[in-house]
Amino acid sequence: GDSVTQMEGPVTLSEEAFLTINCTYTATGYPSLFWYVQYPGEGLQLLLKATKADDKGSNKGFEATYRKETTSFHLEKGSVQVSDSAVYFCALSDLGNAGNMLTFGGGTRLMVKP
């Protein structure tokens, strides 16, 4: 079945540091890929997405590129802020195999120190 693997946290960075959170996936169809963010006490909200190979999703300074050859969708940000502290989830939706539901990775907690 489909699966998503992302690096375990927590990831602790100083403000203005470069961020990478790794995400790899396994899917039998042609998945769309997503990054969701969860701030403390809240539900998940979409951060960015990419629906086909080589697409780059971007939002709020975050970006991720859909790499079919390496089955990866790594999240990056050039300069993190304290307000970026949250849990980040990589997810896929595999329309060809599993319909419309999202399959999530385990989540990566990011802590940014001033």
Next chain:
Amino acid sequence: DAEITQSPRHKITETGRQVTLACHQTWNHNNMFWYRQDLGHGLRLIHYSYGVQDTNKGEVSDGYSVSRSNTEDLPLTLESAASSQTSVYFCASSEDGNTEAFFGQGTRLTVV
């Protein structure tokens, strides 16, 4: 503005009791989902629905049931609550698999 709401936000119940968690969305989405979030497991799919009268089992459906009598609501029922069902539950809805899924704020359920 359209939204998705869950109730209650917090619930404490006793082992063996039946519990129902509500989920209501005003996006007019056909797709609705229930997930549970546990440390070390991320989000795991419990049940999902692609439209009225349609329900499907997810990865961790044992001990849970859902019904879809209208587009707006997908209540989640724990038939006989167990301590292993202590978790945070999230409801979500989406238009299709390529578009954004909108999540409720979650229900923290404690079974004692």
